[in-house]
Amino acid sequence: MNPSIDISALKRVYVKPRIVAFIPAHNEENSIRDCLEGLADQDLPPNVELDVFVIADNCTDKTEDEALKAGHDLDLRVIVIKTKGNKQRKVGALNSAWKSIYGDVMELYENKLTPFQEKYKPAVKAILGMDADSRLAPHSLLHMWSGLMSARNIGGVMAKYTMRMPQKKSALTRDDPYYEQKLRSGKYGGPIQRWWTHQQKQDMASWILNLQYHGGSTYVLGGQATLFRPEALENIVNENNLDGPWQNDSDVEDMLLTWQLQKLKWKTLISPDARCFVDAMRSYHTYRQQRNKWRGGTVDLLTNKDIKIKTRHYGMLWRSQMKTFIDLFIRILFFVLLTVAISTDQFVWSWLWIIPVALASILNFVLALKTPMSRPIDIFLGGLVISTEIYLWVNFLTFIQVWLDKLSPYKKDGWAQQYQAENGTTRSKLWQGLGLFALFMTALVLSAIHYREYLTSESFQELTAPYLEFGWLILTYLTIFASSVMVYKIWTLRSRHKA
Incomplete structure (x- = not known):
């Protein structure tokens, strides 16, 4: 897999510290702008700049065009990485962005960093992993940054997740020329969809409250919005002889990554103030398949003797x-x-x-x-x-x-x-x-x-x-x-x- 990256806008030497956002996006032309608008709303730490890497992963729609247009309109520095033939889905997309900065150790002929990477890599102080259909609430990035920089041994800080409640489907009129398009957008739903959304939102709230009550440490840094310390991710790569921090060995790659961080003595925390709005599963079938993946991946990790973590989370x-x-x-x-x-x-x-x-x-x-x-x-x-x-x-x-x-x-x-x-x-x-x-x-x-x-x-x-x-x-x-x-x-x- 050889991702192509346009770095024409990044040729000058960077001296300021940077936060880089990795956003895997497979056919997300309808949601990528909302995600980027959330990033444009963020306050940044003093003298820190933000770069956004959108990974257009095996896309067959206009995700790339929409991302670049949104970046221009919102005055965001957006870099699009395109993958083709990626069989590792989200894991492969995230690792593509990682390799564009830190190099590909699997490259046969050239293992040295490019001049761009030599200049850019030391400036990266935090990596934000996000989903293309999620949106950060204002000030959330600054809250996560404050948590990450509060101690050197903190490997990642996750925002609190809240499911977005769809608007009432009855608010739409059938003579609206965009009626079907609005329904497909996922922003509207009937009573059943809204009921499913609330149940998941309350379930997530219960989970977050329980973790916060027991100290704020989490056994999974969710992929929807987590700020990582680059040294912690590099530690995982080096200790496990990987070509990227994320692995395709589990259906819950974010939990596997978190367990590996904890095994290497990095702390993984929930921010008490940062919030990320995410989409819920709005039907019985999609909910069951999502939870089958989550719970199945969790059970696989629990029964894997090689990945056992010696923390209270395991018990x-x-x-x-x-x-x-x-x-x-x-x-x-x-x-x-x-x-x-x-x-x-x-x-x-x-x-x-x-x-x-x-x-x-x-x-x-x-x-x-x-x-x-x-x-x-x-x-x-x-x-x-x-x-x-x-x-x-x-x-x-x-x-x-x-x-x-x-x-x-x-x-x-x-x-x-x-x-x-x-x-x-x-x-x-x-x-x-x-x-x-x-x-x-x-x-x-x-x-x-x-x-x-x-x-x-x-x-x-x-x-x-x-x-x-x-x-x-x-x-x-x-x-x-x-x-x-x-x-x-x-x-x-x-x-x-x-x-």
Whole structure:
């Protein structure tokens, strides 16, 4: 892969320190300008300049033209790197930008830096990694810079992420000549898309608040907006004999990079003040494919003995996996016990069951309040628990699939599956699944009615009673544990930290 770079605007000698932004962009002609407008809004540290490297990665649209035009209009120094035949997607695009400054160690005939690189490389004091469909809030770059420069051992500082809520689709009129174009832009959505966006935004807020409460260290420097120290990235390249900091060995290249930084004793932090607005997945199918990639990559790293990090994050991630398993098991066990108890006429109501529901309601209500730019309907639905429970079940399905895939001998390409889902080349099986579940429930109810006389007989009740008693006992202890975790989370949310 030989990226071409136009450096005609960068021939003079640079003496000022620089921040360089790496923005991989595959067919992002509709979003690249918004991303660059966010960079144009930023304040820069005194005597520090900003250069923006847009990597037009295997593009077949006008991403390059739109980037250069936006750079001219916004008075940004934009350099476009074009890749062709890049098979490593985002990783290959980022490494192309890296090699344009630091050289390509895999070059067969010339390993020396060019005159341009010799002059430019020492001036680079920070590297900003961004996605082409994200946008920094004003002053965020300065906040990340302050965090990065607060200590020499800080390898990267990430902005806090907030999902952008799409505007109401009903605000558009069908006689608008740009109606279809506006819908395709992704800036508008119906109630379901807006509901999905809020659930992801609240989920992200919960994650950020938890990390901030425990000191602000993060186990993943997200690719949407992170400011890196160049020496830390060079440290990764040299220690691991790589040709670039980013690796294609994982579906979560940003998490792999973060773990390698921590293994080399670099700190990885979340900025308490910087914010980046990112797009959410707005359908069940695209969300599932994205989370399959994220969670699958996380499990791969957790089970990779060569990349184990000796920090509290490693144990925290395993505890999170166990917590998800316990939450799923509680619900399945409750469904089984409730079904058997009702079918055999042994069901006894207890008001104690209200306690975990009430705790979940309080927790989600407070989380919705602390989620940036929440709507009143989001806070109301958070208190009802139903929305959160639906969202949680979607994550349970992802959890099950990820671990089944882990046990499977076949390796799936998470990037390809997410990309295909976002482009509409694959379809969700949600309705088929719901249909099968409805058939199962119907068959279960009809069977209970048909065999009611036998199921409620004294002999069958005596047979099932010990199992029910033991099952309810196990469920009670697990529920106490889950309730204790919710109480702890509610306690942590009292802190001054903001998502």
